[in-house]
Amino acid sequence: MAELVYRPVIGLARTLFKAWDLKIDCQGSENIPRSGGAVLVSNHISYLDFIFNGLAALPQKRLVRFMAKESVFRHKVSGPLMRGMKHIPVDRGQGEAAYEHALDSLRSGEVVGVFPEATISQSFTLKSFKSGAARLAQEAGVPLVPMALWGTQRLWTKGHPRNFGRSHTPVTIRVGEPVEAPRDQYAGAITRRLRERVQELLEAAQRAYPARPRGTEDTWWMPAHLGGTAPTVEQLRAAEAL
Template sequence: MAELVYPPVIGAVRTLFKAADLRIDLQGTEHVPERGGAVLVSNHIGYLDFVFCGLAARPAKRLVRFMAKESVFRHKVSGPLMRAMKHIPVDRSAGTGAYNHALNALRSGEIVGVFPEATISGSFTLKTFKSGAARLAQEAGVPLVPMALWGTQRLWTKGRKRDLGRSHLPVSIRVGAPMPTDADEPAEHITERLRARVQELLESAQRAYPMRPKGPDDSWWIPAHLGGTAPTPEELVTRA
Protein backbone atom coordinates (compact mmCIF):
# COMPACT_ATOMS: atom_id res chain seq x y z
CA MET A 1 0.00 0.00 0.00
CA ALA A 2 1.30 3.45 -0.94
CA GLU A 3 2.65 5.66 1.85
CA LEU A 4 0.63 8.84 1.34
CA VAL A 5 1.42 10.60 4.62
CA TYR A 6 4.78 9.47 6.00
CA PRO A 7 7.06 10.79 3.17
CA PRO A 8 5.46 14.28 3.12
CA VAL A 9 5.78 14.47 6.91
CA ILE A 10 9.48 13.62 6.63
CA GLY A 11 9.86 16.34 3.99
CA ALA A 12 8.17 18.87 6.24
CA VAL A 13 10.41 17.91 9.16
CA ARG A 14 13.54 18.29 7.05
CA THR A 15 12.38 21.74 5.98
CA LEU A 16 11.78 22.70 9.62
CA PHE A 17 15.22 21.47 10.65
CA LYS A 18 16.83 23.36 7.78
CA ALA A 19 15.02 26.54 8.80
CA ALA A 20 16.25 26.03 12.38
CA ASP A 21 19.76 25.48 11.01
CA LEU A 22 20.20 22.34 13.08
CA ARG A 23 23.66 20.85 12.77
CA ILE A 24 22.96 17.13 12.55
CA ASP A 25 25.94 14.80 12.88
CA LEU A 26 24.66 11.41 11.74
CA GLN A 27 26.94 8.38 11.59
CA GLY A 28 26.34 4.67 11.15
CA THR A 29 23.36 4.75 8.81
CA GLU A 30 24.91 1.86 6.86
CA HIS A 31 23.90 -0.36 9.79
CA VAL A 32 20.18 0.09 9.15
CA PRO A 33 19.04 -2.96 7.11
CA GLU A 34 17.80 -2.08 3.63
CA ARG A 35 15.20 -4.85 3.80
CA GLY A 36 13.60 -7.13 6.33
CA GLY A 37 12.42 -6.62 9.87
CA ALA A 38 14.49 -5.07 12.64
CA VAL A 39 13.95 -3.46 16.05
CA LEU A 40 15.53 0.00 16.18
CA VAL A 41 16.40 0.83 19.78
CA SER A 42 17.41 4.24 21.13
CA ASN A 43 17.88 6.20 24.32
CA HIS A 44 15.15 8.72 25.10
CA ILE A 45 15.97 12.29 26.14
CA GLY A 46 13.48 14.49 24.29
CA TYR A 47 10.04 14.64 22.72
CA LEU A 48 11.44 14.73 19.17
CA ASP A 49 13.65 11.65 19.51
CA PHE A 50 11.44 9.55 17.25
CA VAL A 51 11.93 12.10 14.46
CA PHE A 52 15.72 11.82 14.62
CA CYS A 53 15.59 8.04 14.85
CA GLY A 54 13.44 8.04 11.74
CA LEU A 55 15.92 10.28 9.91
CA ALA A 56 18.67 7.75 10.62
CA ALA A 57 16.73 5.15 8.63
CA ARG A 58 16.15 7.31 5.55
CA PRO A 59 19.50 6.62 3.82
CA ALA A 60 18.39 2.97 3.74
CA LYS A 61 15.03 4.17 2.36
CA ARG A 62 13.23 2.69 5.34
CA LEU A 63 10.27 3.97 7.33
CA VAL A 64 10.18 3.22 11.04
CA ARG A 65 6.97 2.29 12.86
CA PHE A 66 7.39 3.62 16.38
CA MET A 67 5.75 2.28 19.50
CA ALA A 68 4.31 5.30 21.34
CA LYS A 69 1.97 5.85 24.25
CA GLU A 70 -1.68 5.58 23.35
CA SER A 71 -2.52 9.13 24.45
CA VAL A 72 -0.54 10.52 21.50
CA PHE A 73 -2.98 8.75 19.17
CA ARG A 74 -5.94 10.44 20.89
CA HIS A 75 -4.62 13.96 20.26
CA LYS A 76 -6.62 15.81 17.60
CA VAL A 77 -3.49 16.79 15.64
CA SER A 78 -0.94 14.06 16.27
CA GLY A 79 -3.46 11.22 16.39
CA PRO A 80 -4.47 11.16 12.71
CA LEU A 81 -0.83 11.57 11.65
CA MET A 82 0.39 8.77 13.90
CA ARG A 83 -2.26 6.41 12.60
CA ALA A 84 -1.64 7.36 8.98
CA MET A 85 2.09 6.71 9.43
CA LYS A 86 1.23 3.28 10.90
CA HIS A 87 2.89 3.84 14.23
CA ILE A 88 1.92 1.49 17.05
CA PRO A 89 -0.14 2.68 20.06
CA VAL A 90 0.87 1.34 23.46
CA ASP A 91 -1.68 1.11 26.24
CA ARG A 92 0.50 0.49 29.29
CA SER A 93 -2.40 -1.09 31.16
CA ALA A 94 -2.86 -3.67 28.39
CA GLY A 95 0.42 -4.09 26.55
CA THR A 96 -0.31 -7.43 24.85
CA GLY A 97 -2.13 -5.80 21.94
CA ALA A 98 0.76 -3.44 21.18
CA TYR A 99 3.27 -6.29 21.47
CA ASN A 100 1.35 -8.42 18.98
CA HIS A 101 0.92 -5.45 16.64
CA ALA A 102 4.68 -4.83 16.69
CA LEU A 103 5.43 -8.53 16.25
CA ASN A 104 3.22 -8.74 13.17
CA ALA A 105 4.90 -5.64 11.73
CA LEU A 106 8.36 -7.17 12.24
CA ARG A 107 7.32 -10.44 10.65
CA SER A 108 6.03 -8.56 7.63
CA GLY A 109 9.44 -6.94 7.17
CA GLU A 110 8.95 -3.60 8.92
CA ILE A 111 11.39 -1.73 11.17
CA VAL A 112 9.85 -1.08 14.57
CA GLY A 113 11.24 1.73 16.75
CA VAL A 114 11.38 1.20 20.52
CA PHE A 115 12.54 3.37 23.41
CA PRO A 116 13.22 0.67 26.04
CA GLU A 117 13.52 3.20 28.86
CA ALA A 118 9.76 3.70 28.30
CA THR A 119 9.94 7.38 29.24
CA ILE A 120 12.22 10.39 28.85
CA SER A 121 15.26 10.30 31.11
CA GLY A 122 15.27 13.47 33.21
CA SER A 123 18.96 12.98 34.07
CA PHE A 124 19.86 12.49 30.37
CA THR A 125 21.63 9.28 31.36
CA LEU A 126 20.45 5.79 30.49
CA LYS A 127 17.65 4.43 32.64
CA THR A 128 17.00 0.72 33.09
CA PHE A 129 15.92 -0.95 29.85
CA LYS A 130 12.71 -2.96 29.71
CA SER A 131 13.07 -6.32 27.96
CA GLY A 132 10.27 -5.89 25.41
CA ALA A 133 12.58 -4.93 22.53
CA ALA A 134 14.72 -8.02 23.05
CA ARG A 135 11.68 -10.28 23.31
CA LEU A 136 10.20 -8.84 20.12
CA ALA A 137 13.45 -9.35 18.21
CA GLN A 138 13.78 -12.92 19.52
CA GLU A 139 10.24 -13.94 18.70
CA ALA A 140 10.26 -12.32 15.25
CA GLY A 141 13.75 -13.63 14.45
CA VAL A 142 15.08 -10.16 13.55
CA PRO A 143 18.13 -8.15 14.71
CA LEU A 144 18.27 -5.32 17.19
CA VAL A 145 19.75 -2.10 15.80
CA PRO A 146 21.13 0.05 18.65
CA MET A 147 21.44 3.79 18.35
CA ALA A 148 21.98 6.85 20.53
CA LEU A 149 20.91 10.48 20.36
CA TRP A 150 22.50 13.50 21.96
CA GLY A 151 21.45 17.15 21.87
CA THR A 152 17.78 16.51 21.19
CA GLN A 153 16.97 17.43 24.79
CA ARG A 154 17.99 21.01 24.02
CA LEU A 155 15.19 21.28 21.46
CA TRP A 156 12.30 20.01 23.55
CA THR A 157 12.23 17.83 26.64
CA LYS A 158 10.22 17.25 29.77
CA GLY A 159 9.91 20.33 31.97
CA ARG A 160 11.56 22.74 29.49
CA LYS A 161 10.24 25.17 26.90
CA ARG A 162 10.61 24.25 23.26
CA ASP A 163 13.51 25.80 21.34
CA LEU A 164 12.51 25.16 17.74
CA GLY A 165 13.47 28.53 16.29
CA ARG A 166 16.66 29.29 14.40
CA SER A 167 18.74 27.83 17.18
CA HIS A 168 21.77 26.46 15.29
CA LEU A 169 21.85 23.64 17.84
CA PRO A 170 23.91 20.52 17.14
CA VAL A 171 22.41 17.04 17.32
CA SER A 172 24.54 13.90 17.30
CA ILE A 173 23.17 10.55 16.15
CA ARG A 174 25.08 7.27 16.24
CA VAL A 175 23.81 3.96 14.84
CA GLY A 176 25.52 0.71 15.76
CA ALA A 177 25.87 -2.61 13.99
CA PRO A 178 22.85 -4.93 14.15
CA MET A 179 22.83 -7.33 17.09
CA PRO A 180 21.52 -10.81 16.23
CA THR A 181 19.34 -12.46 18.84
CA ASP A 182 19.56 -16.08 19.95
CA ALA A 183 16.23 -17.67 20.77
CA ASP A 184 17.86 -19.61 23.62
CA GLU A 185 19.47 -16.61 25.35
CA PRO A 186 17.39 -15.10 28.16
CA ALA A 187 15.82 -11.81 27.08
CA GLU A 188 17.25 -10.17 30.19
CA HIS A 189 20.80 -11.03 29.08
CA ILE A 190 20.16 -9.65 25.60
CA THR A 191 18.74 -6.51 27.18
CA GLU A 192 21.88 -6.05 29.27
CA ARG A 193 24.08 -6.37 26.17
CA LEU A 194 21.82 -4.00 24.29
CA ARG A 195 21.93 -1.36 27.01
CA ALA A 196 25.73 -1.61 27.17
CA ARG A 197 25.94 -1.05 23.42
CA VAL A 198 23.59 1.94 23.51
CA GLN A 199 25.72 3.34 26.34
CA GLU A 200 28.85 3.03 24.16
CA LEU A 201 27.10 4.83 21.31
CA LEU A 202 25.83 7.53 23.65
CA GLU A 203 29.32 8.18 24.98
CA SER A 204 30.62 8.36 21.40
CA ALA A 205 27.94 10.92 20.53
CA GLN A 206 28.75 12.94 23.64
CA ARG A 207 32.49 12.95 22.93
CA ALA A 208 31.86 14.26 19.42
CA TYR A 209 29.37 16.88 20.56
CA PRO A 210 30.49 20.52 20.90
CA MET A 211 29.37 20.50 24.52
CA ARG A 212 29.56 24.21 25.26
CA PRO A 213 26.67 25.87 27.11
CA LYS A 214 25.32 29.06 25.56
CA GLY A 215 25.61 30.89 28.90
CA PRO A 216 26.13 30.43 32.64
CA ASP A 217 22.57 29.19 33.11
CA ASP A 218 22.67 26.81 30.17
CA SER A 219 24.18 23.66 31.65
CA TRP A 220 20.82 22.08 32.52
CA TRP A 221 21.06 19.70 29.56
CA ILE A 222 24.44 18.27 30.58
CA PRO A 223 24.42 15.30 32.99
CA ALA A 224 25.88 15.87 36.42
CA HIS A 225 28.69 13.34 35.86
CA LEU A 226 29.84 15.42 32.88
CA GLY A 227 29.87 18.64 34.90
CA GLY A 228 26.36 19.87 34.13
CA THR A 229 23.43 20.73 36.35
CA ALA A 230 20.94 18.09 35.19
CA PRO A 231 19.57 16.16 38.19
CA THR A 232 21.19 12.83 38.95
CA PRO A 233 19.09 9.65 38.72
CA GLU A 234 19.20 9.46 42.52
CA GLU A 235 17.89 13.01 42.87
CA LEU A 236 15.02 12.23 40.52
CA VAL A 237 14.05 9.23 42.64
CA THR A 238 14.08 11.41 45.76
CA ARG A 239 11.82 14.00 44.11
CA ALA A 240 9.33 11.39 42.91
Protein backbone atom coordinates in the same frame (compact mmCIF):
# COMPACT_ATOMS: atom_id res chain seq x y z
CA MET B 1 1.82 0.31 -0.36
CA ALA B 2 1.69 4.09 -0.77
CA GLU B 3 2.74 6.17 2.23
CA LEU B 4 0.32 9.06 1.85
CA VAL B 5 1.12 10.58 5.26
CA TYR B 6 4.61 9.41 6.25
CA ARG B 7 6.54 10.81 3.29
CA PRO B 8 4.94 14.30 3.41
CA VAL B 9 5.68 14.41 7.15
CA ILE B 10 9.33 13.57 6.41
CA GLY B 11 9.41 16.45 3.92
CA LEU B 12 7.93 18.80 6.50
CA ALA B 13 10.44 17.69 9.15
CA ARG B 14 13.36 18.29 6.80
CA THR B 15 12.02 21.76 5.98
CA LEU B 16 11.75 22.59 9.68
CA PHE B 17 15.26 21.31 10.36
CA LYS B 18 16.58 23.64 7.68
CA ALA B 19 14.56 26.55 9.06
CA TRP B 20 15.95 25.89 12.54
CA ASP B 21 19.42 25.46 11.00
CA LEU B 22 20.07 22.28 12.96
CA LYS B 23 23.56 20.80 12.62
CA ILE B 24 22.80 17.09 12.26
CA ASP B 25 25.69 14.64 12.43
CA CYS B 26 24.46 11.10 11.70
CA GLN B 27 26.83 8.16 11.44
CA GLY B 28 26.16 4.44 11.17
CA SER B 29 22.94 4.42 9.12
CA GLU B 30 24.41 1.58 7.07
CA ASN B 31 23.91 -0.67 10.11
CA ILE B 32 20.13 -0.53 9.61
CA PRO B 33 19.17 -3.44 7.31
CA ARG B 34 17.98 -2.42 3.85
CA SER B 35 15.30 -5.10 3.92
CA GLY B 36 13.58 -7.34 6.42
CA GLY B 37 12.44 -6.72 9.95
CA ALA B 38 14.54 -5.11 12.66
CA VAL B 39 14.00 -3.53 16.07
CA LEU B 40 15.55 -0.07 16.29
CA VAL B 41 16.43 0.70 19.92
CA SER B 42 17.36 4.17 21.19
CA ASN B 43 17.88 6.23 24.31
CA HIS B 44 15.09 8.71 25.07
CA ILE B 45 15.85 12.33 26.04
CA SER B 46 13.37 14.39 24.00
CA TYR B 47 9.83 14.45 22.68
CA LEU B 48 11.36 14.65 19.18
CA ASP B 49 13.61 11.58 19.41
CA PHE B 50 11.46 9.43 17.15
CA ILE B 51 11.85 11.97 14.33
CA PHE B 52 15.65 11.79 14.47
CA ASN B 53 15.60 8.01 14.85
CA GLY B 54 13.50 7.86 11.69
CA LEU B 55 15.84 10.27 9.94
CA ALA B 56 18.74 7.87 10.54
CA ALA B 57 16.88 5.12 8.68
CA LEU B 58 16.16 7.15 5.54
CA PRO B 59 19.53 6.54 3.82
CA GLN B 60 18.59 2.85 3.87
CA LYS B 61 15.17 3.73 2.42
CA ARG B 62 13.42 2.45 5.55
CA LEU B 63 10.40 3.88 7.34
CA VAL B 64 10.25 3.13 11.06
CA ARG B 65 7.02 2.24 12.87
CA PHE B 66 7.43 3.53 16.41
CA MET B 67 5.77 2.21 19.53
CA ALA B 68 4.34 5.22 21.40
CA LYS B 69 1.94 5.77 24.26
CA GLU B 70 -1.69 5.52 23.30
CA SER B 71 -2.58 9.05 24.45
CA VAL B 72 -0.52 10.52 21.57
CA PHE B 73 -2.88 8.77 19.15
CA ARG B 74 -5.90 10.45 20.78
CA HIS B 75 -4.52 13.98 20.36
CA LYS B 76 -6.42 16.01 17.76
CA VAL B 77 -3.23 16.97 15.90
CA SER B 78 -0.73 14.17 16.49
CA GLY B 79 -3.35 11.39 16.45
CA PRO B 80 -4.21 11.44 12.74
CA LEU B 81 -0.52 11.77 11.86
CA MET B 82 0.54 8.86 14.07
CA ARG B 83 -2.19 6.64 12.66
CA GLY B 84 -1.44 7.72 9.11
CA MET B 85 2.24 6.84 9.57
CA LYS B 86 1.20 3.43 10.92
CA HIS B 87 2.92 3.83 14.26
CA ILE B 88 1.96 1.44 17.04
CA PRO B 89 -0.13 2.63 20.03
CA VAL B 90 0.85 1.27 23.44
CA ASP B 91 -1.72 1.09 26.24
CA ARG B 92 0.52 0.47 29.24
CA GLY B 93 -2.33 -1.20 31.06
CA GLN B 94 -2.88 -3.66 28.20
CA GLY B 95 0.46 -4.06 26.49
CA GLU B 96 -0.31 -7.41 24.87
CA ALA B 97 -2.12 -5.86 21.89
CA ALA B 98 0.77 -3.50 21.15
CA TYR B 99 3.25 -6.38 21.43
CA GLU B 100 1.29 -8.48 18.93
CA HIS B 101 0.93 -5.49 16.59
CA ALA B 102 4.70 -4.89 16.68
CA LEU B 103 5.39 -8.60 16.19
CA ASP B 104 3.15 -8.68 13.10
CA SER B 105 4.95 -5.62 11.72
CA LEU B 106 8.37 -7.22 12.23
CA ARG B 107 7.29 -10.48 10.62
CA SER B 108 6.03 -8.55 7.60
CA GLY B 109 9.50 -6.99 7.17
CA GLU B 110 9.01 -3.64 8.91
CA VAL B 111 11.47 -1.75 11.13
CA VAL B 112 9.93 -1.13 14.56
CA GLY B 113 11.28 1.63 16.80
CA VAL B 114 11.36 1.07 20.56
CA PHE B 115 12.44 3.23 23.50
CA PRO B 116 13.21 0.56 26.13
CA GLU B 117 13.52 3.17 28.90
CA ALA B 118 9.76 3.74 28.29
CA THR B 119 9.86 7.41 29.33
CA ILE B 120 12.15 10.40 28.81
CA SER B 121 15.25 10.38 31.00
CA GLN B 122 15.33 13.74 32.79
CA SER B 123 18.87 13.05 33.99
CA PHE B 124 19.90 12.57 30.33
CA THR B 125 21.61 9.33 31.36
CA LEU B 126 20.45 5.83 30.45
CA LYS B 127 17.70 4.43 32.63
CA SER B 128 17.14 0.68 33.00
CA PHE B 129 15.89 -1.11 29.88
CA LYS B 130 12.69 -3.12 29.73
CA SER B 131 13.08 -6.50 27.99
CA GLY B 132 10.27 -6.08 25.45
CA ALA B 133 12.57 -5.11 22.58
CA ALA B 134 14.71 -8.20 23.07
CA ARG B 135 11.66 -10.46 23.32
CA LEU B 136 10.21 -8.99 20.13
CA ALA B 137 13.46 -9.57 18.24
CA GLN B 138 13.71 -13.12 19.54
CA GLU B 139 10.16 -14.06 18.63
CA ALA B 140 10.25 -12.41 15.21
CA GLY B 141 13.75 -13.70 14.41
CA VAL B 142 15.13 -10.23 13.61
CA PRO B 143 18.16 -8.21 14.81
CA LEU B 144 18.22 -5.37 17.30
CA VAL B 145 19.84 -2.17 16.02
CA PRO B 146 21.17 0.05 18.85
CA MET B 147 21.43 3.79 18.44
CA ALA B 148 21.94 6.92 20.52
CA LEU B 149 20.94 10.57 20.22
CA TRP B 150 22.48 13.63 21.80
CA GLY B 151 21.39 17.25 21.57
CA THR B 152 17.69 16.61 20.99
CA GLN B 153 16.99 17.51 24.63
CA ARG B 154 17.96 21.09 23.80
CA LEU B 155 15.02 21.32 21.36
CA TRP B 156 12.14 19.96 23.45
CA THR B 157 12.23 17.83 26.56
CA LYS B 158 10.28 17.27 29.72
CA GLY B 159 10.26 20.20 32.13
CA HIS B 160 11.80 22.73 29.72
CA PRO B 161 10.33 25.12 27.12
CA ARG B 162 10.49 24.26 23.45
CA ASN B 163 13.33 25.74 21.42
CA PHE B 164 11.97 25.86 17.88
CA GLY B 165 13.71 29.03 16.71
CA ARG B 166 16.72 29.29 14.44
CA SER B 167 18.96 27.87 17.13
CA HIS B 168 21.77 26.24 15.10
CA THR B 169 21.54 23.40 17.64
CA PRO B 170 23.77 20.40 16.92
CA VAL B 171 22.15 16.96 17.00
CA THR B 172 24.44 13.93 17.03
CA ILE B 173 23.18 10.48 16.02
CA ARG B 174 25.14 7.24 16.24
CA VAL B 175 23.85 3.89 14.97
CA GLY B 176 25.65 0.71 15.99
CA GLU B 177 26.06 -2.71 14.47
CA PRO B 178 23.10 -5.08 14.90
CA VAL B 179 22.83 -7.15 18.05
CA GLU B 180 21.55 -10.66 17.47
CA ALA B 181 18.78 -12.04 19.66
CA PRO B 182 18.95 -15.86 19.60
CA ARG B 183 15.83 -17.58 20.84
CA ASP B 184 17.82 -19.89 23.10
CA GLN B 185 19.25 -16.97 25.12
CA TYR B 186 17.69 -15.33 28.14
CA ALA B 187 16.01 -12.07 27.13
CA GLY B 188 17.45 -10.34 30.19
CA ALA B 189 21.01 -11.12 29.08
CA ILE B 190 20.31 -9.78 25.59
CA THR B 191 18.79 -6.64 27.12
CA ARG B 192 21.89 -6.04 29.24
CA ARG B 193 24.13 -6.44 26.20
CA LEU B 194 21.89 -4.10 24.22
CA ARG B 195 21.97 -1.45 26.95
CA GLU B 196 25.77 -1.64 27.05
CA ARG B 197 25.90 -0.99 23.31
CA VAL B 198 23.52 1.98 23.55
CA GLN B 199 25.62 3.35 26.42
CA GLU B 200 28.78 3.08 24.29
CA LEU B 201 27.05 4.86 21.41
CA LEU B 202 25.73 7.57 23.74
CA GLU B 203 29.22 8.23 25.08
CA ALA B 204 30.56 8.37 21.51
CA ALA B 205 27.84 10.87 20.57
CA GLN B 206 28.64 13.01 23.61
CA ARG B 207 32.37 13.02 22.78
CA ALA B 208 31.64 14.04 19.20
CA TYR B 209 29.14 16.74 20.17
CA PRO B 210 30.53 20.10 19.01
CA ALA B 211 28.79 22.37 21.55
CA ARG B 212 29.37 23.05 25.23
CA PRO B 213 27.19 25.03 27.66
CA ARG B 214 27.31 28.81 27.21
CA GLY B 215 27.59 30.15 30.75
CA THR B 216 26.23 28.81 34.03
CA GLU B 217 22.58 29.14 32.99
CA ASP B 218 23.05 26.87 29.98
CA THR B 219 24.17 23.76 31.85
CA TRP B 220 20.70 22.25 32.32
CA TRP B 221 21.01 19.93 29.30
CA MET B 222 24.26 18.35 30.50
CA PRO B 223 24.14 15.41 32.93
CA ALA B 224 25.73 15.89 36.32
CA HIS B 225 28.61 13.47 35.68
CA LEU B 226 29.67 15.65 32.71
CA GLY B 227 29.57 18.83 34.79
CA GLY B 228 26.00 19.87 34.02
CA THR B 229 23.09 20.72 36.28
CA ALA B 230 20.56 18.14 35.07
CA PRO B 231 19.11 16.30 38.07
CA THR B 232 20.78 13.04 39.02
CA VAL B 233 18.89 9.76 39.12
CA GLU B 234 19.00 9.90 42.92
CA GLN B 235 17.54 13.42 42.99
CA LEU B 236 14.72 12.38 40.65
CA ARG B 237 13.89 9.38 42.80
CA ALA B 238 13.82 11.53 45.92
CA ALA B 239 11.48 14.01 44.23
CA GLU B 240 9.15 11.22 43.12
CA ALA B 241 9.02 9.90 46.70
CA LEU B 242 7.72 13.20 48.09
